[in-house]
Amino acid sequence: MRRPGGGPLPRPRPTLADVAAAAKVSVSTASLAFSGAGPIAAATRQRVLDAAVELDYAGPNPLGRQLRRGRSGIVGVVVGDALKRSFRDPVSVQVLDGLVGTLGSLGLGVLLIPGPSDPTEPPVDPLVESAAMDVAVLMWGGTTDDPTLTALQRRGIPTVVVEGRQQEGVTTVGIDDRQGMTEATQHLLGLGHERIAVVTLPFDRARRDGLVDDDRLSQIDWEITRRRLAGVTDAGVTPQAIYETPASLVEHGKTAGFALLSGDVRPTAVVCQSDLLASGVVLAARELGLRVPEDVSVAGFDGLDLPWLAPDVLTSVVQPLAEKGAAVGHAVEDLLAGEAPPYRELGVTLRLGTTTGPAPA
Amino acid sequence: MRRPGGGPLPRPRPTLADVAAAAKVSVSTASLAFSGAGPIAAATRQRVLDAAVELDYAGPNPLGRQLRRGRSGIVGVVVGDALKRSFRDPVSVQVLDGLVGTLGSLGLGVLLIPGPSDPTEPPVDPLVESAAMDVAVLMWGGTTDDPTLTALQRRGIPTVVVEGRQQEGVTTVGIDDRQGMTEATQHLLGLGHERIAVVTLPFDRARRDGLVDDDRLSQIDWEITRRRLAGVTDAGVTPQAIYETPASLVEHGKTAGFALLSGDVRPTAVVCQSDLLASGVVLAARELGLRVPEDVSVAGFDGLDLPWLAPDVLTSVVQPLAEKGAAVGHAVEDLLAGEAPPYRELGVTLRLGTTTGPAPA
DNA sequence: GTGAAAGCGCTAACAA
């Protein structure tokens, strides 16, 4: 099993030139036999293919092809966090799945690039600086002066930002989350709720965990957090309390839920910027002996399927995740074709579940 | 924002030759300034770097470097399923996270390659056939005559198989799951259980969903499923029933749980080949009005943190997931160094939770 | 410490 010393030395792989020689054609003709990008006689083609089999040639070396074409066929996807945390969120995963599917059918591969996690770590992954990629995607992009985006621009790599701020020179794919949040809030207002609390996504790379004061409130760096919060105030609501979480995960929602629901003047409704956060709040409420929705209503965002919340179904703003991934894929395609596609915004719909009900008397 | 017709034409990016010319040095010297792989006067180096800034040159084009070096710096990671399903399993995600971390520190990038999902789809992703990669990793590899593995071997790409069968010419990283399963089973035997059912991972690409008969039992193609089942029989147990699931997901565990626990002669214990399956069984038991562990004991495999199962903690065979990812990363490193590392097996430990207890009288 | 030259493996003009 080990080689050093013993075992067959790996002979150098044959190249297209070797195959061409064996088939007694020129390299360019041999190239045509594989790429199909040009006229070639069926017989010649077959001779080349036979020679390839004979020499155990598995097809053109992608490195040569890439340099020649000036394209790697790689799309760098920067996820919004360390993979471990990022992929615990079904939202990221479903968008990524939609994206990979679309890119796959275009013959493009996805290079996974971890996003900034700790504020202590270097803010930009080395792959961003030097990996080969034709286009980049920032999955949760959108802080001001994002160092990752800056690095990509410096390299001249066209970039698609998901859920980011629209800005000169980058293509953005987003959803109408502000309006969606407004609808969810209006739904609660219609049910008579007056004390409404909000559980938010992180404000910035610091990812704090706790109630937000006015000072902190002015520091929202992430576009998505800002917009979804604006959706609530658009409905004319001043939140009774705002709780910032360090990531969209159930446990953080639970922590937030305990904090918000343990106090004296409990909110009667909690609006959450993600479904995972919302389900954490529901779990916290249950553990505190509160009935959902009789004692407290909870609304989320994303429209995930959360079977373990059964028998409850979360009231949630549903966003089309796979479609979002596909939209990003098509934006990538456009960029590759040399076009800078316009901003693309997908719609959302409010799904009424069992976790929201009339405000308690 | 659009370009075709209007807008600034993207001028061609400067190359190392341009920078060298601007700095009035040779290309080879300029190369040294960036790579640091050779002697160069500090002043010269600085002149090159300045020229680079001047020309807005962001560093050597990876495509050129890759062709020259004969290496892409890319590791292709084939996940065991469509991403959407694969990443709903924290096991894959945590291993991937450990892997990406290790590879990242080696300067290697991860190319995501979807595994075979439907048996209807082509069994090998096109990226496997033609993407540039120095090494490949099969995350849930190990069917006999795996077409993906075959394709990679044909291309001469060294491959690490996670949890696969040991075989000539591939490097394998695994865990001692057979022994772990035996311990879990012995734990149940010690608690007096006699009617023990098993919920398994998929047998093969067909991914059936249902009770297994003797015929089907002979068709286990996935090494991991086979080994974990063997662990149970090693303990001297003949399962009362075996239920095959199409994927390691909570809902499939739930379905299995309903099937196994609704019958007349209920098993008193259910051993599951993964924690997600086990937690589905727990949920099913709860919904059927059965108490865990008083009426039925449930054991899992993986050692995941499942907060939403609270207050229960699953009894489970704990495997070191991040460590497994790191071990795969090191195997990749060895392969890249031209060595074929030996089989590496990581240990597991039984964690006693609250979901197993004495067999009912 | 620096420069000249060769070539990684391939594809795309262009010529025949």
Next chain:
DNA sequence: TTGTTAGCGCTTTCAC
């Protein structure tokens, strides 16, 4: 339809 030629952008001997 096939062959010739010319690089893509870089790193790495090797000579100076």
